[in-house]
Amino acid sequence: MRKNIYVLVLLSLMLLGSSCNIENEDDPINEYGNIDLNKVPYNKLSDYSFFTGDMNELNPGQGVYSYDLTAPLFSDYTAKERFIYLPEGTNMEYQGDFSVLNFPIGTIIIKNFIYYKDVRDKSLGRTIIETRLLVRKETKWKPFLYKWNDEQTEATRLIVGGTATASTIIENGNLKEITRYVIPRELDCRTCHNLNKEMTPIGLKPANLNRPMEDDLSLNQMDNFVEQGILNGSPVSMSQIPDYSDSTLGPIIRGRAYLDANCAFCHRQGGTANANGLYINWDFEGEKIHTGIFKIPTNYNAPQLQYDIVPGNPDESILLYRMTQTEAPDVMPQIGRSINHNEGIEIIREYIYNIE
Numbered sequence: 261m262r263k264n265i266y267v268l269v270l271l272s273l274m275l276l277g278s279s280c281n282i283e284n285e286d287d288p289i290n291e292y293g294n295i296d297l298n299k300v301p302y303n304k305l306s307d308y309s310f311f312t313g314d315m316n317e318l319n320p321g322q323g324v325y326s327y328d329l330t331a332p333l334f335s336d337y338t339a340k341e342r343f344i345y346l347p348e349g350t351n352m353e354y355q356g357d358f359s360v361l362n363f364p365i366g367t368i369i370i371k372n373f374i375y376y377k378d379v380r381d382k383s384l385g386r387t388i389i390e391t392r393l394l395v396r397k398e399t400k401w402k403p404f405l406y407k408w409n410d411e412q413t414e415a416t417r418l419i420v421g422g423t424a425t426a427s428t429i430i431e432n433g434n435l436k437e438i439t440r441y442v443i444p445r446e447l448d449c450r451t452c453h454n455l456n457k458e459m460t461p462i463g464l465k466p467a468n469l470n471r472p473m474e475d476d477l478s479l480n481q482m483d484n485f486v487e488q489g490i491l492n493g494s495p496v497s498m499s500q501i502p503d504y505s506d507s508t509l510g511p512i513i514r515g516r517a518y519l520d521a522n523c524a525f526c527h528r529q530g531g532t533a534n535a536n537g538l539y540i541n542w543d544f545e546g547e548k549i550h551t552g553i554f555k556i557p558t559n560y561n562a563p564q565l566q567y568d569i570v571p572g573n574p575d576e577s578i579l580l581y582r583m584t585q586t587e588a589p590d591v592m593p594q595i596g597r598s599i600n601h602n603e604g605i606e607i608i609r610e611y612i613y614n615i616e
Contacts, residue, residue, distance in 0.1 A: 295345070297366055297397060301404040305391055305415035310345060310370060316388055316412040318372060323348060325490060327481060329463045330471045331501045331521040334601040335373060337428055337436045338389065343370040344464075346490055354493035357467045358543040360460055361491070367396040369461055375438075378429040389424050390443050391415050394453070394461055401459040403449035421445040440598050448595055456530040463521075467499040467542070501542050504607055515611020516542055518604055522593065538568060552579055553615065562590075571615040580608055 295308060302308060305315070312321045318341050320326060325344045332340065346352070347366035355362050363369075371392045377384040393404045406415035407422055424441045453459050466482060473479045482498070485491035502509055504517040519527075524541035526533040536558050539550045549555050552568035562578045570576040582592035583605050591597075 295347075295366065295368070297395070300395055300397075301393070301402075301417055303417050305406045308345075308368070308393075310343065310368075315414070316408075318343075318388075324370070325485070325488070326474070327464070327469060328471065328474050329468045329521075330503050331468060331517045332463070333521050333525075334597060334604055336438050336441055336597050336599055337375075337430055337601075338373040338441075339376055339379065339386075341372045341374060344368075345370060351490045351492055352485065354466060354491065354495070357470075357499040358465050358541075360462070360465050361469075363396050363461075365396055365398055369394040369464065375426040375428045379431055380429065380433070387426065388412060388415075389426065389441060390418075392449075394449075401453070401461070403446050403453065403459070405443060405446055405449075407443055418443060419446050421448065436599070438599060442595070442598055444595055451532055451595060452525045452593070454526075454532045455528075462525045466494070467501045468521075470498050470500040471503075499543075505603070511607075511610040511614045514607050515614075516540075518607045518611070522601075522604065526593070552577075560589075569612055569615065572613060574609045574612040577612050580605070580612060583608060 310321060310324050311317070312319050320343055323346055325346070327342050327344060329342075344352075344363075345368040347364060350364035350366065352364075352367075353362035371394075373389045373392070374386050375389065376382050376386040388408045390408065391406045393406070395402050395404060405418050405421075407418045407424075408415040422443045424438075424443065426438045426441055428436050428438075430436055450459055453462060469481055469485075471481050473481050473484055482491065482494055486494050501520055502513055502517045504514045504521065506514070509517075519540040520542040524539075525531060527536065527538045528534070528541040528544070529539055537550055538552055538555060538557075539546060540552065544551065553571060555568045556566060557568060557578060560578070562581055565576060565578045565581055568577065568579045574580045579592075582590055584600060585591045586598060586600060588594065
């Protein structure tokens, strides 16, 4: 009898102990990753502890904040999920509507490249191809790339680049087959992420972040950063680069927004293509010739074509011609896509046609 009582007491204590280990629903999802910059880059993406639960669900942990852009870069019809990791107790600083936010040392910008089986019904499943990190080290930004395994459980650092195949059904119901999706070399990142010969983020400028939250359209994304205490100096009102996919906008606005997102990271003053003299960033206010109108390229010859843009005549414009190409040296952008962006081509066709 005494033996049975002893066993019952022991079982009760074991159950009580195990129940104490169950996390309270009000407890934080996880603790800060405390990423050691001296050890970055890690070989495995999971070593950063950016995400909680199953890593492929991309649920951000503490210190990791999601963001979206008004005018995103086209990358072979991939969907993208973007995040910013900020070290504990730090914040971002506003520097101007068209200047990239100032980030503290230790910031990591996280961009995941994803193919949904059908973007119209995301519940059908998806495949994450790669995750790109841009890390703010003590003196400069450094890029690190990670390729996901077939099981979608881990991503491993890939220095020299690689390729993948994928397919997706896009918004209009068309099937897109990507037979050679290119994961760039880490060195290639410098081609686009260059301003005045220094590596820098591209999309994270307030005019491109000034949009509603993806999961709460009543809340502005920049205002949300301020409310969370991770952004300082943001003004009450600011410029906005429009969403070029919005068909209710005029063709000139859509075209300029598309060029800003897909071309201007190189074709801006201080960019990689600065010497070309073609500046098509949204906020450029210089002479029209620098926007491509009747401008002769300095280092490119196209068959039977003379000017970057011939107003009213897209088929005589080098800018549109290079958007329709997929092989070097004709393709533009030179890296980042292997197939044509048909919707983007039509936007630029209408843009050039309507230029006066």
